[in-house]
Amino acid sequence: MKLISTAAFIFSFICSVSTSSPLVADIPARKPNIIFILVDDAGIGDFSTYGCKYGVTPNIDRLAAEGMKFTRAYSGSAVCAPSRCVLMTGQHPGHMLRRANQSKHGLLALPDGQLTSARLLQDAGYATGGFGKWGLGNPGTTGAAEKQGFDVFFGYYDQKHAHDFYTDHLVRNGVDIPYPQSGRKTWDDYSHTQITDETLKFIEQNKDRPFFCYAAWTPPHGDYVIPDNAPYSQKPWSEEVRNYAAMVGLIDKDVGRVLQKLEDLGLDENTLVIFTSDNGANEEFVKPLGSTGGLRGSKRMLYEGGIRAPFIARWPGRIQPNTTSDLLTTFVDFLPTAADLAGVPLPPAVDGISMVPTLLGKKQAARHELLYFEIYEPYFQQSVRLADWKGYRLGTKAPLELYDLKTDPAEQNNLAAIHPEIVRKIEGIMTAEHTPSPHYDAPEQPEKVTKAKEKTPKAKPLPELLNEENANPTPNDK
Numbered sequence: 001m002k003l004i005s006t007a008a009f010i011f012s013f014i015c016s017v018s019t020s021s022p023l024v025a026d027i028p029a030r031k032p033n034i035i036f037i038l039v040d041d042a043g044i045g046d047f048s049t050y051g052c053k054y055g056v057t058p059n060i061d062r063l064a065a066e067g068m069k070f071t072r073a074y075s076g077s078a079v080c081a082p083s084r085c086v087l088m089t090g091q092h093p094g095h096m097l098r099r100a101n102q103s104k105h106g107l108l109a110l111p112d113g114q115l116t117s118a119r120l121l122q123d124a125g126y127a128t129g130g131f132g133k134w135g136l137g138n139p140g141t142t143g144a145a146e147k148q149g150f151d152v153f154f155g156y157y158d159q160k161h162a163h164d165f166y167t168d169h170l171v172r173n174g175v176d177i178p179y180p181q182s183g184r185k186t187w188d189d190y191s192h193t194q195i196t197d198e199t200l201k202f203i204e205q206n207k208d209r210p211f212f213c214y215a216a217w218t219p220p221h222g223d224y225v226i227p228d229n230a231p232y233s234q235k236p237w238s239e240e241v242r243n244y245a246a247m248v249g250l251i252d253k254d255v256g257r258v259l260q261k262l263e264d265l266g267l268d269e270n271t272l273v274i275f276t277s278d279n280g281a282n283e284e285f286v287k288p289l290g291s292t293g294g295l296r297g298s299k300r301m302l303y304e305g306g307i308r309a310p311f312i313a314r315w316p317g318r319i320q321p322n323t324t325s326d327l328l329t330t331f332v333d334f335l336p337t338a339a340d341l342a343g344v345p346l347p348p349a350v351d352g353i354s355m356v357p358t359l360l361g362k363k364q365a366a367r368h369e370l371l372y373f374e375i376y377e378p379y380f381q382q383s384v385r386l387a388d389w390k391g392y393r394l395g396t397k398a399p400l401e402l403y404d405l406k407t408d409p410a411e412q413n414n415l416a417a418i419h420p421e422i423v424r425k426i427e428g429i430m431t432a433e434h435t436p437s438p439h440y441d442a443p444e445q446p447e448k449v450t451k452a453k454e455k456t457p458k459a460k461p462l463p464e465l466l467n468e469e470n471a472n473p474t475p476n477d478k
């Protein structure tokens with residue numbers, strides 16, 4: 001993959017990608033700690049601050065009450081590895097290496113010399129630790145986490161391994177660590193227990209220097225198992241659904257433990273905490289729990305339900321509490337934001353923008369005019385968000401579906417026939433942003449026209465997702 005492509009240049013031109021210098025005057029003398037909590041496969045409808053219908057997540061509510069909640073945030077992609085690749089490289093899915101979990105050439109590991117968010121922060125003097133699921137290179141490959149900017153990575157390197165919460169081993173910096181099992185499937189046997197403990201230990205060990213803590217926690221994905229599925233044990237759902245709901249509750253509890261640790265260590269005001277999810281909820285949880293918030297589609301799809309993400313940022317004393325932002329953002333923005341926070345120049349060949357002005361309540365000059373996605377599983381899809389327009393297609397020469405997300409957030413009314421000029425514009429964007437990859441074939445027409453392309457029932461989006469323009473934006477965020 002070319003790091004600087006024509007498409008990258010066009011994208012940067014169209015998107016007014018930030019070239020401004022870091023907001024040094026706005027950043028405290030000591031570089032702020034960054035805790036990025038990335039949960040796996042949780043939908044925006046799983047969290048009470050976004051209108052969850054089946055339970056409450058009080059600690060994540062607290063993050064929003066003490067920080068800024070984003071209403072138009074997107075993950076990196078609609079499945080795990082590509083989403084994490086966007087987060088780490090700052091490149092969008094039409095430019096980066098890992099555009100599906102698998103490829104024609106098997107698992108693709110990040111190459112030597114890849115710029116990652118972790119490497120950037122490590123080079124800027126941060127202690128860097130990752131805990132949970134990596135997925136961008138197995139031990140021994142160039143993509144292993146400890147070769148991509150992490151001082152320490154503990155958990156799962158391989159995504160399939162990450163399904164196993166009662167595993168007999170986890171991995172630390174590429175080395176297998178036995179994980180003792182009592183056989184009773186207790187909390188001590190449950191891998192997330194130790195992964196959270198290691199997350200907290202890393203924060204404590206590095207309290208006196210800037211640190212980047214990447215809490216890539218695996219619940220509520222993987223095998224849907226948990227030692228105790230209270231308070232949902234009596235709900236009239238399948239056991240998997242009860243367990244999934246309880247796994248969301250576990251995440252919430254552990255977010256609370258992180259906040260308590262920061263308070264105990266006196267780090268609140270020097271730590272940015274970001275909470276988000278790597279892709280939309282699995283289709284299995286859409287109907288019983290409303291996990292995609294009533295948006296169309298689910299995990300693996302580039303309709304909103306597959307990519308719209310919860311995204312909350314808390315930084316006491318810096319981010320105004322209880323604020324909402326409708327800034328269009330995806331994981332592509334994390335690397336430039338990290339550069340800004342660390343006071344280092346924005347590297348070239350990055351597709352994102354720094355969100356720091358928005359976080360600090362200042363004028364956000366650099367904005368995305370569009371967001372681009374492509375994915376190759378379960379079939380090829382492209383989507384573009386252009387202001388309130390959403391374009392979607394299943395082949396590079398397939399008919400474009402066009403939706404107005406302002407009036408139709410559930411993507412029900414295809415307006416392509418009455419807005420041909422918008423269709424042509426979005427088709428041009430898709431052509432420009434899609435850089436061919438040797439590892440994936442992008443078909444001209446839909447690959448599996450005989451197969452139902454979507455099983456997700458259509459529902460009414462949650463009120464929180466309907467009234468974006470009525471949200472409570474920060475003063476300079478319009």
Ligand SMILES: [Ca+2]
Pocket residue numbers: 040041079080221278279
């Ligand atoms: Ca995932």
